[in-house]
Amino acid sequence: MSDPFDVQDVHVAAPDPRETPWRRIWRDYSASPLAVAVLAVLLAIIGLAVSAPWISPQNPYDLMQLDIMEGLLPPGSVAETTGYTYYLGTDDQGRDMLSAILHGLRISLWVGVVSALCAVAIGATLGLFAAYRGGRTESMIMRLVDLQLSFPTILVALMILAFLGKGVGNVILALIIVEWATYARTARGTALVEARREYIEAANCLGVPLHRIIFRHLLPNCMTPLIVIGTVQIARAITLEATLSFLGLGVPVTEPSLGLLISNGYQYMFSGQYWLSFYPGIALLVTIVAINLVGDRLRDVFNPKGQV
């Protein structure tokens, strides 16, 4: 007696139960050795940034540890008193550039990641809400998004910081304000399709509350483009922060990010002391390029068809 809907048939068709979405993503991602190498570089950078206070040879903000007599030493110089080698040279105050870069990296990454997370939370919520509600709510939110995106991010951020003044918190706030619109547009674009699907209709009929529909039903189905955009936007946030700090409007002198380190070394470049600006710049560059490459690979993994 054979039942066509026998349970065993289902088992044959079902995917490997161990194959969670994360495993599948990792399998696709790791198909490219270059992408794995880039990810390793990125993880190493994050590791260095997080552990900066413990691994950097010197505390760059502790003035007691600085020796002004050892200012502007070229890379590879050996300190006379301690015998320590300044692998990347020192700045005008005798600060070890390697330590300064590790701490700067920490601030740059922190600003980029925190602002991106807050912006994605605000932007995605508004975008999903707009797509789900439609009508006047949608057009109001999207008009605001259009308006915001029609001005270059750097000018908006400049304007906000001109009013608020310097500070890590202010920079993060400015970045959130300029970034949320991108996420809102992405989230709404994806959710427009999802919101018309049957499962949302079903949830509506069951009387599932609004916040539950948005965060438990819509959001998980709109995650992939948000992850891709989010990765790239972190790189953009770090770049923007570095630019603002370079212009002297970003982080304060007491908490120098990579951008501020580059800015501080700028004046010494003309007299040939290139290492003050050059090495923080390389650190910034490697970070941005690594994040962008990981983002590119994620885009390929999530969307194997639509290549531009």
Place this chain on the structure above:
Amino acid sequence: MVLWLVSRILQALLVMLVMTVIVFVGVNVVGDPVTILIPPDASAEERIRVIQAFGLDRPLWEQYAEFLRGILRGDLGRSYVYNQPALQVILQRMPATLELAFAAILLSVIIGIPLGLYAGLRPDSLLSKFFMAGSVLGFSLPTFWIGLMLIMLFSVHLGWLPASGRGETVEMLGMRWSFFTANGLAHLALPALNLSLFKIALVMRLTRAGVREVLPQDYIRYARARGLSERRVIYVHVLKNIMIPVVTIIGLEFGSVIAFSVVTETIFAWPGMGKLIIDSINVLDRPVMVAYLMMIVLIFVCINLLVDLVYTLLDPRVRLSSGRKG
């Protein structure tokens, strides 16, 4: 069409109005003007006198109305630093920024289009791959960092080009231009290159994508079948068809060139609007800040209006819906 245009212009005016509110709130509520106007060691009577002189004791909406009236008259206050009307200070700096922006756009076209054409026609050649990889870097590297590297290489190391200032200028049509002197051009070279790198990458990718799209089309095959020379096929049939999107995007990007000139001008000490605003923020020259912001908003509202108009003219489908789709 007329109705559409009127509604777009009304929207643009509304945006301007909203921006005046934001700028006003930003200057008068978020940043306290009293602390900017009055030295910290001023006496209490002095404080009250200044507050009354600037009308800061009146209700906010009255101050806003006064601010708005000033804008309509073109009166945005006097710069504390230059002791001239703020608007005049901005307008004096504008030609330098415009010149830089146009030079950058010119560079992006004369470098970007040939490279993109080459990469599109020979997608598998090593040189094309090199160009494309370069364009990815052009997109992801921060402008200011590239600027520093340009200075390091061309000014400090090789000593070929000057790294700061505008050089000699020639008076023409009531404005000063550095386009027409050798010294001026030398000063213009690095900032313009710096500002254009991002756009070169963009134009190159657009051109390449356009060429890839146009090449397999029937009319290209037909042109070849007619025995036209490869030169003619490429320069007339291919290039002509990809120019519309490229030109549109270049126009669109003009605003972003103006925005990024803030960075470039600061690095190369180019005496334009961008350097002015950074200097003004650093010394808290509030009238100049406000005037700059209003000027930028005006420029962008105009650009956006123009872009919408061009889109409508190029693509009649857009005309059907009265507003822009998000």
